[in-house]
Amino acid sequence: MAYVEKRAWIRLVVAVLGYTAYVIVIAGRLGGRSPADVPYRDALLWTVGLAIVASIVAEIAMGSVPGTSRDTDERDREIGRLGEHVGQSFVVIGAVAAMLMAMGEWDRFWIANVVYLCFVLSAILGGIAKVVVYRRGVPQW
Numbered sequence: 001m002a003y004v005e006k007r008a009w010i011r012l013v014v015a016v017l018g019y020t021a022y023v024i025v026i027a028g029r030l031g032g033r034s035p036a037d038v039p040y041r042d043a044l045l046w047t048v049g050l051a052i053v054a055s056i057v058a059e060i061a062m063g064s065v066p067g068t069s070r071d072t073d074e075r076d077r078e079i080g081r082l083g084e085h086v087g088q089s090f091v092v093i094g095a096v097a098a099m100l101m102a103m104g105e106w107d108r109f110w111i112a113n114v115v116y117l118c119f120v121l122s123a124i125l126g127g128i129a130k131v132v133v134y135r136r137g138v139p140q141w
Contacts, residue, residue: 003071004076004080004130005130008083008131009131010055010058010059011055011123011127014054015051015123015124015127016124018047018050018051019047021050025047026040029043035109035110036107040113079133079134082130082133083127083129083130084126086125086126087123087125087126087127088122088126089122089125091119091122094115094118094119094122095115095118097115098114098115
C-alpha cells in the first residue's frame with residue numbers, strides 16, 4: 001500500500017471517529033433540551049483538535065515504520081488532486097448553507113454544526129475517492 005493511500009485511510013478513519021465522538025457527546029448533553037440549547041463549543045473544538053492531533057500522531061507512527069517509503073509519483077499526485085476536488089464540493093455546500101442560515105438568522109448551533117458536518121463529509125468523501133481510485137485505478141476521461 002502506498003504511503004499516500006495509508007494517509008488517506010488514516011484521515012478517513014479519524015474523520016469518522018472524531019465526528020462520531022462529537023455526536024455522542026452532544027447527544028449525551030441533550031437531556032430533554034432543544035439541540036440549540038446544548039453547550040457544543042467545547043465539544044466541537046476538542047473533537048476537531050483531537051482529530052488533528054490523532055492524524056498527525058498516526059501519520060508520524062506510520063512514517064517511522066522501517067522500510068516505509070514516502071516517495072510519490074505522478075499517479076499519487078493525480079489521485080490526491082482527484083480526491084481533493086471530490087471532497088471540496090462539501091466545503092462549498094457547507095459555506096453556502098452557513099451563509100443562508102446566517103442570513104435567515106438561524107441559531108449559531110445549527111450554523112456551526114452544518115459547517116462541521118460539511119467539513120467531515122468533505123474529508124470522508126475525498127478519502128473514499130482516493131481509496132477507491134487507488135484500488136481501481138485512475139479514471140481515463
